[in-house]
Amino acid sequence: MSPYVLGIGLVALLLVSGGKRRSSIPPSKTVKTSAKTGKGSKTAKTLAPAIPVKSYPEFAGKRFLLIGDSLSVGPNSPGGYLGSRLLAGGAVSVEVNSKGGRSANSFWGSKKGSEKAGRGEDQLADALLRLRPGDIALVMLGTNDVSGVSTTPTMESGFLNNMKNIVKKLHDAGVTVIGIGPPAFPPEDQPHQFKKGKPPKVYATGDVVATSKTFVPKLKKVYTDLNEQFIDSRDITSDLATMAQRRDGIHFTDHDAADAWAARLAEAVSSCL
Numbered sequence: 001m002s003p004y005v006l007g008i009g010l011v012a013l014l015l016v017s018g019g020k021r022r023s024s025i026p027p028s029k030t031v032k033t034s035a036k037t038g039k040g041s042k043t044a045k046t047l048a049p050a051i052p053v054k055s056y057p058e059f060a061g062k063r064f065l066l067i068g069d070s071l072s073v074g075p076n077s078p079g080g081y082l083g084s085r086l087l088a089g090g091a092v093s094v095e096v097n098s099k100g101g102r103s104a105n106s107f108w109g110s111k112k113g114s115e116k117a118g119r120g121e122d123q124l125a126d127a128l129l130r131l132r133p134g135d136i137a138l139v140m141l142g143t144n145d146v147s148g149v150s151t152t153p154t155m156e157s158g159f160l161n162n163m164k165n166i167v168k169k170l171h172d173a174g175v176t177v178i179g180i181g182p183p184a185f186p187p188e189d190q191p192h193q194f195k196k197g198k199p200p201k202v203y204a205t206g207d208v209v210a211t212s213k214t215f216v217p218k219l220k221k222v223y224t225d226l227n228e229q230f231i232d233s234r235d236i237t238s239d240l241a242t243m244a245q246r247r248d249g250i251h252f253t254d255h256d257a258a259d260a261w262a263a264r265l266a267e268a269v270s271s272c273l
Contacts, residue, residue, distance in 0.1 A: 051259060053089065054088075054089065055088070055090050056270040057090070058269075058270045058273035059089040059090035059091045059273075060090040062134075063130065063132070064094040064136050065095050065136070065138070066079055066097070066137075067107070067138070067140065067141060068097070068099075069102040069140070070099075070100035070250075071098075071140065071143060071251065071252070073100055076258060077251075078259075078261045078265070080096065081262035081263075082138075082265050085262055085263065085266040089270075095130065097127065102141065102144060103141065104141055104160075104162040104163040105145070106144075107120035107162070108121065108162040108166055128170075128175070131175055132174075134174065134176065135175055136175065136176045137177050137178070138179075138180055139180065140180040142179075142180075143183070143250065146215050149215050150207040156215065156218075167179070167223060176228070176273070177223065177226070177228040178228065178229050178230070179228065179230040180231050182216065182233060182234070183233045183234065183261065184234040184237045184238045184240070185208050186249050187241075208249075216232060229272040231265065231268045231269070233261070236261065236265070240257045240260060240261060
């Protein structure tokens with residue numbers, strides 16, 4: 001069954017259900033997905049993965065929940081491609097709860113309405129109704145946290161504590177939790193024209209690279225302290241950290257690069273199980 005996207009407020013929920021599973025998708029084939037948002041519905045074109053998908057015995061019969069930020073919004077994002085690869089790999093279902101700009105703070109923040117479609121705790125409780133002990137939660141957060149800490153170092157403890165709240169909630173429900181850390185960033189600062197007709201802004205990737213060196217190990221410790229596993233995405237995306245692939249220094253605007261990270265993540269997730 002083709003994936004479909006369901007919009008709940010500003011939170012995009014990608015629910016991919018099993019049925020007839022694909023063992024592979026020819027690179028030349030285009031898969032269309034029907035997308036529904038709060039403003040109506042539209043059809044999104046999904047490029048078929050350039051790297052052949054494969055089945056994983058570790059995914060068989062499993063339900064997956066992926067909690068992510070803008071790196072998981074839409075079928076052509078790294079998280080979107082990963083969801084498709086998990087399903088094709090044998091998963092029963094993959095639910096992607098993603099929102100642009102999300103961090104651990106905004107998902108589990110104390111500010112009322114920090115998540116427009118409901119507080120993070122409520123969203124987790126709802127998602128856990130569809131999971132059972134032994135199912136798998138992938139927490140693909142941390143990029144906005146690194147960015148926030150790079151500009152305001154005093155926020156670090158808050159980010160880490162809120163990330164712990166997310167992981168512990170899943171852990172206590174008997175769900176297997178795997179953290180997916182931020183990708184490698186281009187080392188050089190680059191001007192990027194975010195809006196047509198507006199002066200280019202410089203995204204300080206150099207500051208983020210420096211911050212990630214100290215923050216990501218602490219992020220990993222949040223998971224290992226609860227006997228859960230963590231994938232350091234910097235190790236598997238260093239060759240994908242060019243401005244040609246990520247025009248703003250963050251988002252995988254190149255679909256081949258997005259799918260390459262997803263393919264490597266699928267391998268890494270299978271190794272964790």
